[in-house]
Amino acid sequence: MVEHDFLSVNFEPFEAETLARHEALDRAREMVVEDPNILGGAPVVRGTRIPVHDVAAALNAGRSTQEIQAAYSTLNAEQIELARLYASANPQRGRPSTSQRKGMELVSEKRVARRRRT
Incomplete structure (x- = not known):
């Protein structure tokens, strides 16, 4: 309290949320x-x-957790969500994809x- x-x-609610998100990132x-x-x-x-980024890309493309678990039977729901968190905190190197946004x-x-110089 200030x-x-x-x-x-x-600031306690913000501090609690930040701490929870930091702990989730540590788990990821x-x-x-x-x-x-x-x-x-x-x-x-x-x-x-x-690959973590493949799981995150599937989630971001609209696949449900159940669909991803069907494709990757060894993953549980928490691992799938942590994969999304890890990928958002650690984006792949290189040029971003040019996929169209929704709508x-x-x-x-x-x-x-291209015109060639002569």
Whole structure:
């Protein structure tokens, strides 16, 4: 609680939420392994060869937890959610994908030939 003259601000709810999110991120980091001998060092769920970013991409594409569990039977619901958290905190290197966002559609596409210098 911070108090100054007529103003008082209670930071306890924010502190509790931040602590809970930090603990979840710690659990996600403990769940992930980056070993050069496993899939070339890609982050995978500990004890498996399941890439964390693939699980997160499936969730972000609209797949349900049940669909992902059907595809990766060794994962439980918590591991799937922690994979999403890990992937959002540790994005893949390189250029981001150019997938369209929900509600957007391509109106036209035009390719322009590059002029060569002479």
